[in-house]
Amino acid sequence: MTEAIWTTISANLQQRLEPGHYKVWIAPLAGCFDGTELVVHAVSAFAAGFVRDHFLPAIHAAAAAVVGKDIPVRITDAPVPSACRTVREDGVAGSEAGQPEAGQAVSQGRARDVSKSVPSLLTVPGGHENAPAAPLVAAPGRSWQPSAPLRLSPAFMAPASMAPAHAAPASGNGQYALPLRYDDAAFCISARAWRHSFEDFVVGPCNELAFAASRSMCKERKGADILFLSSSPGLGKTHLVQAVGQQLYKECNYRAPKVEYLTAEEFASRLVMAFKGNDTDRFKSRYRETDVLLLEDVHFLQGKEKIQEELLATIKTLQERGSKVIFSSSFMPRDLQNMSGELVSRLHSGFLAVIDRPDRAMRKKIFTEKARLSQVTLPEDVSDFLAESLDSDVRQIESCLHNLALKAKLLRCGITMQMAWEAVQYYAPCEKKLDLEKIIAYVSRGYGISSSQMCSKSRKRDLVVARNTVFFLARKHTDLSLEEIGTIFGRSHSTVIKGITSLEREMSRETSLGRQIAGAISLIERNGGIISPS
Numbered sequence: 346m347t348e349a350i351w352t353t354i355s356a357n358l359q360q361r362l363e364p365g366h367y368k369v370w371i372a373p374l375a376g377c378f379d380g381t382e383l384v385v386h387a388v389s390a391f392a393a394g395f396v397r398d399h400f401l402p403a404i405h406a407a408a409a410a411v412v413g414k415d416i417p418v419r420i421t422d423a424p425v426p427s428a429c430r431t432v433r434e435d436g437v438a439g440s441e442a443g444q445p446e447a448g449q450a451v452s453q454g455r456a457r458d459v460s461k462s463v464p465s466l467l468t469v470p471g472g473h474e475n476a477p478a479a480p481l482v483a484a485p486g487r488s489w490q491p492s493a494p495l496r497l498s499p500a501f502m503a504p505a506s507m508a509p510a511h512a513a514p515a516s517g518n519g520q521y522a523l524p525l526r527y528d529d530a531a532f533c534i535s536a537r538a539w540r541h542s543f544e545d546f547v548v549g550p551c552n553e554l555a556f557a558a559s560r561s562m563c564k565e566r567k568g569a570d571i572l573f574l575s576s577s578p579g580l581g582k583t584h585l586v587q588a589v590g591q592q593l594y595k596e597c598n599y600r601a602p603k604v605e606y607l608t609a610e611e612f613a614s615r616l617v618m619a620f621k622g623n624d625t626d627r628f629k630s631r632y633r634e635t636d637v638l639l640l641e642d643v644h645f646l647q648g649k650e651k652i653q654e655e656l657l658a659t660i661k662t663l664q665e666r667g668s669k670v671i672f673s674s675s676f677m678p679r680d681l682q683n684m685s686g687e688l689v690s691r692l693h694s695g696f697l698a699v700i701d702r703p704d705r706a707m708r709k710k711i712f713t714e715k716a717r718l719s720q721v722t723l724p725e726d727v728s729d730f731l732a733e734s735l736d737s738d739v740r741q742i743e744s745c746l747h748n749l750a751l752k753a754k755l756l757r758c759g760i761t762m763q764m765a766w767e768a769v770q771y772y773a774p775c776e777k778k779l780d781l782e783k784i785i786a787y788v789s790r791g792y793g794i795s796s797s798q799m800c801s802k803s804r805k806r807d808l809v810v811a812r813n814t815v816f817f818l819a820r821k822h823t824d825l826s827l828e829e830i831g832t833i834f835g836r837s838h839s840t841v842i843k844g845i846t847s848l849e850r851e852m853s854r855e856t857s858l859g860r861q862i863a864g865a866i867s868l869i870e871r872n873g874g875i876i877s878p879s
Contacts, residue, residue, distance in 0.1 A: 552580070
C-alpha cells in the first residue's frame with residue numbers, strides 16, 4: 346500500500362517539476378507512508394539535504410493531494426526498511442530476493458517484465474488489504490516501457506474531490522493509468538524554496554508602501570490584481586516578491602494556489618525553447634493557468650517584440666481568470682523603452698510601488714535587525730558608524746555585516762570599531778558623494794580611455810562598456826535624471842536605459858567580462874569616497 350501511494354506522489358511530481366530536476370533528485374527517492382507520516386529516503390545525506398531545501402514544499406503538496414489531507418513529511422538518508430520498498434523508474438523492486446534496495450545504484454539495461462520483477466502489493470478494486478493482489482501489468486497490446494506511467498488500483502488514486510479533469514480511461518482489467526496532470530490547485534505549488542519572508546523584511550518610511558502592497562496581494566481576491574515594484578538594485582524588490590510566494594504557501598497550510606516565480610530572462614528563454622521544441626501549448630498552459638505570477642526584472646524584455654506579445658497575452662488571460670501578477674524592475678513602466686504600448690499600459694494598470702534608498706536612521710535599524718536575526722552582537726558605536734558609512738543599498742549592508750560576523754568568529758572575538766573601519770573600505774563611498782565629473786574621470790582612468798572618446802559616437806566595444814559604466818554609476822550615485830545623463834553624452838534616455846540594463850545583465854551572468862566590470866565599479870566606488878582611519 347505504501348509503495349503505491351509513493352508511486353502516485355512521485356508520478357505527480359514528475360508532471361510538475363522540470364524533467365532534469367525530477368530525474369536527478371526525485372526519481373532516486375523511496376517513500377514509506379505508515380498512515381500518519383510520509384518518510385522519504387534519499388541515497389545520501391547531501392541528497393536528503395538538497396531535496397529538503399528545494400523540493401519539500403512540492404512533496405508536501407503532492408502528498409496532501411494523493412492522501413486527501415495534510416500529512417507530515419520527513420526526508421532522511423536512513424536505509425529503507427525492508428517492509429517498505431518502492432518501484433524505481435527502471436522497473437526494479439528493492440530489498441528482497443537479491444534485488445538492490447531503493448537508493449542503491451542499479452545498472453542500466455536491467456529493466457524486465459514488471460509482472461515478474463515487482464511483487465504484487467496492490468489490492469484489487471473493491472477488495473481489502475489482505476485480499477489477493479492484482480498483478481502490475483502493462484496496458485493491453487503494449488510492451489512494458491520503463492519510463493511509462495505505472496498503472497495503479499483506483500484505491501490509491503487521489504480522492505474524488507481531487508480527480509483530474511481528464512483522467513486516462515480504465516483498461517480492461519479494471520486498473521487505471523495515472524493522470525497526466527491534476528487540475529487541483531492544492532498540488533500546483535512551485536517547488537522553489539523561498540529564501541525570503543515578510544518576517545525578516547525591515548520596514549521603514551522608504552519601503553512601507555511597497556511592503557503593505559505586497560502583503561495585500563496575499564489576501565483574498567480583492568484590490569489590485571497587478572503590482573509593479575520598482576527600485577534601484579539591492580533595495581528589496583526580490584525580497585518582497587519571494588515573501589509573497591512564501592506567505593501564500595504558509596497561509597494556505599500547504600494547499601497553496603499555483604505560483605510561478607521566475608525572471609523575465611527565464612520567461613524569454615523558456616518561450617524560445619518552447620518555440621524550438623514545438624511545445625508552445627504546454628508553455629501557455631503553464632503560465633496562463635497559474636493563480637499567481639511573480640515576474641522579476643521585466644525591463645529585460647525591452648526590444649524583444651515576440652516575447653512581449655506572449656507576456657501581454659498571458660497577462661490578459663490571467664486578469665480574466667482573476668489571477669494576480671507581481672512585476673519587479675529597476676525602472677518605472679514609463680521609463681521602459683522599445684516596449685509595446687499596450688504592455689506598458691498593462692504594467693501601469695496595477696498598483697505602482699517605489700522603494701527608495703534608506704536614510705541613516707533606517708540603515709541603522711536594518712543593521713540592528715539583521716544582526717539580531719544573525720545572532721550577532723553589534724556595539725552601538727559600530728552600528729552608528731556603519732549606518733553613517735554605508736549609504737548604497739541593503740544588499741551591501743547585509744554583505745558587510747556577514748563579513749564582520751565571519752571575521753569575528755574566525756578571530757574568536759567581538760566586533761570592534763577597528764574591524765568595522767577595515768570592512769567599510771571594501772564597500773561604497775561613505776564620506777564623499779560621487780558626481781558625474783568625477784565618475785567620468787575615474788572611468789576614463791580605469792578603462793584607459795579619454796573622456797572625449799567616451800562621449801564620441803564610436804560603437805567600439807571598450808568604449809561602449811566604459812560609457813555604460815558611467816551611465817550605471819551616474820544613476821546610482823547622482824540625482825541626475827536619465828534624460829540629463831543622456832544629454833551630456835549626446836544620447837537619448839532610452840540609450841541610457843539600454844546601456845544600464847546591458848551592464849547589469851553582463852554582471853549577473855558572472856562572465857569574465859562581467860567580473861571585470863564589477864571589479865572596476867567596486868574600485869571606482871572605493872576611490873571615490875572611502876577614507877581609511879588614521
